[in-house]
Amino acid sequence: MANYDLTALALQGVCPGNEVLYDDLGFPSLMYKIPKLTYAQLGMGESTAVHPCFIVNGQEVDEIYISKFENIVQNNRAYSIGGVDPKTGINLDTAIQVCENKGEGWHLMTRMEWGLLVRWCQQNGFMPLGNNNYGKHSTENSYKAIPTAHESDGRIARIATGTGPLEWYHDKTPGGIADLCGNVWEWMGGIRTVYGELQILANNNAADSLNSQGVSSTEWKAIRASDGELITPDGNGTTSGSVKMDFISNKLTYSTTITDAARGEHYTTFANVVCNSTIGEQAKLLLQNLGMLMYDTNDLFSANGCWFNNAEAERSFYSGGNWNSATYGLPSFNGHNGRSNANWSIGFRSAYVKLPTA
Numbered sequence: 001m002a003n004y005d006l007t008a009l010a011l012q013g014v015c016p017g018n019e020v021l022y023d024d025l026g027f028p029s030l031m032y033k034i035p036k037l038t039y040a041q042l043g044m045g046e047s048t049a050v051h052p053c054f055i056v057n058g059q060e061v062d063e064i065y066i067s068k069f070e071n072i073v074q075n076n077r078a079y080s081i082g083g084v085d086p087k088t089g090i091n092l093d094t095a096i097q098v099c100e101n102k103g104e105g106w107h108l109m110t111r112m113e114w115g116l117l118v119r120w121c122q123q124n125g126f127m128p129l130g131n132n133n134y135g136k137h138s139t140e141n142s143y144k145a146i147p148t149a150h151e152s153d154g155r156i157a158r159i160a161t162g163t164g165p166l167e168w169y170h171d172k173t174p175g176g177i178a179d180l181c182g183n184v185w186e187w188m189g190g191i192r193t194v195y196g197e198l199q200i201l202a203n204n205n206a207a208d209s210l211n212s213q214g215v216s217s218t219e220w221k222a223i224r225a226s227d228g229e230l231i232t233p234d235g236n237g238t239t240s241g242s243v244k245m246d247f248i249s250n251k252l253t254y255s256t257t258i259t260d261a262a263r264g265e266h267y268t269t270f271a272n273v274v275c276n277s278t279i280g281e282q283a284k285l286l287l288q289n290l291g292m293l294m295y296d297t298n299d300l301f302s303a304n305g306c307w308f309n310n311a312e313a314e315r316s317f318y319s320g321g322n323w324n325s326a327t328y329g330l331p332s333f334n335g336h337n338g339r340s341n342a343n344w345s346i347g348f349r350s351a352y353v354k355l356p357t358a
Contacts, residue, residue: 015175021065021352023102029080031065031352032177034116042116043123044288044295051119052289053112055203057211059356064113064204067349069161069178070186077101078350082162085148086184086347092316092339093214095187095348100209102350108189109351110206111333114319115291117180118301118331121170127300127330129167130181131159131323137168137182138326149344157323157344159183170330181329184347185318189213191290192317193335195237196245196258196310197222200290202230207353215314215339225256228282237313243283245310245335246276252308254279254287264311270294270331271302291319291331304329309336318346 020028036054039047054061067080073087078098099108129137135144135156145159162178169176190206192199199220205211211219221230222242233239246253247260251272273293287293305327309315317335321328322345
């Protein structure tokens with residue numbers, strides 16, 4: 001154990017905020033620690049209430065840990081390791097399981113946790129770059145990270161985790177979280193749509209494996225548009241007064257109804273994710289906490305591509321984009337596909353929280 005302690009001490013000397021956490025088998029993952037943050041600290045008004053990602057089962061937690069790198073899988077468990085090819089070809093349920101297999105408090109990164117990073121980066125005026133253009137970022141002329149997979153025409157697809165420049169880390173330091181932009185899409189816990197109705201688990205309850213994220217789980221709640229309260233959905237995506245994803249004038253428009261005639265797969269940019277008059281301020285705040293609605297105007301974030309599907313019984317989400325579109329970035333989300341989808345452009349990232357005791 002002394003060697004482990006020395007390793008952790010040396011790591012924190014070089015990369016403050018980084019910690020080595022060990023799972024139930026005693027194997028390490030490199031994690032980034034985020035201490036509890038309030039709305040005021042995040043520049044979201046003057047409230048001293050904490051961001052919802054620091055609330056699990058109705059109690060506040062002091063910190064969350066996010067994998068520094070996109071994960072691999074060994075021993076049927078997820079690991080955060082640099083310089084490797086991230087695991088792909090994994091569906092949502094398997095991604096959840098290999099995270100939870102690591103022990104209590106380990107979980108698939110949730111959209112509420114991703115939303116915290118979206119807001120933090122927006123507040124600090126920097127959107128991390130990454131592999132969204134065949135081995136490099138679309139704004140870079142020459143830099144390419146270490147390739148681990150290629151397209152059939154020879155162009156770079158995936159790159160080894162953490163091998164990009166400092167601009168590919170969320171805070172532009174070696175201690176930051178790597179590859180949030182591009183490389184592979186990342187499955188998100190705690191969020192889905194049912195026929196376009198947005199449903200979530202309360203706060204960051206998806207961090208606890210006892211709160212099921214299965215298709216029929218009663219933990220799924222719709223969002224009441226008038227006041228942001230969570231309500232029991234009717235199962236058909238038609239819950240009265242709930243927040244739904246409409247598509248009007250090429251914009252994802254949060255509304256209590258869905259009116260677009262061509263219901264189905266839609267694409268827009270983050271700047272064109274808006275609310276109509278049926279969405280109250282507290283519901284907007286919840287959407288902003290999830291990183292599903294811009295908190296304030298920011299040109300760095302506006303052009304990022306977002307996808308959703310309001311025609312299917314259940315659609316799940318992944319975030320951040322992959323290697324093949326210059327429009328992909330940190331705010332990008334994709335809700336086109338169901339939880340069973342698995343291909344070589346979709347991976348995941350685990351997270352950890354010390355669960356509160358009753």
